[in-house]
Amino acid sequence: MTAITIDFNSVVKLTDDQFYQLCQDNPDIKFERNQWGKLVIMPPTGGETGKRNAKLTTRFVVWNEQTQLGEVFDSSTCFKLPNGADRSPDVSWIQLERWNGLTDAQREKFPPIAPDFVLELMSPSDSLSETQAKMREYIEAKVRLGWLIDRKNRRVEIYRLGQQVEILDAPTTLSGEDVLPGFILDMQFVW
Secondary structure (H helix, E strand, C coil), X not given: CCCEEECCCCCCCCCXXXXXXXXXXXXXXXXXXXXXXXXXXXXXXXXXXXXXXXXHHHHHHHHHHHHCCEEEECCCCCEECCCCCEECCCEEXXXXXXXXXXXXHHHHCCCCCCCCEEEEECCCCCCHHHHHHHHHHHHHCCCCEEEEEECCCCEEEXXXXXXXXXXXXXXXXXXXXXXXXXXXXXXXXXX
């Protein structure tokens, strides 16, 4: 199953509050919304992808608990990007000062902030071109570092703010660089 995009704009343009309520009223469906207001219905992940997503998130949480530099978010968290899109990366992280700069109300709903770091782990149903477009959208929103992990092809695309995409074939580790200082991801469990 692949993601389904639906354009209701000629009938109704959902406000941010209406989109939030739609998501709350349908918790079994994972929605995103692109910058043009089209709804994207994301299929659930399979067991292997879900297992790896959980392991990835755990590694970031452990690192973050040790450094206390920010906040880690799982794939259920939807962010309101500056271009109007509502996106849910598989793993994301926001520097503590930026997160604390949001109001309680902003943190409670879909935070109107682009993360500092995002990770997308491709599942078998994901389209590479659509996931690459999403990664470019994150970088345009000022995400500082992004990893697109294609485990089927054992390939990683590294997106950095203001730089060309770097492609790595079967790397053994990934570095959080200056965005996630001291973070090293062992890719052994991902492949």
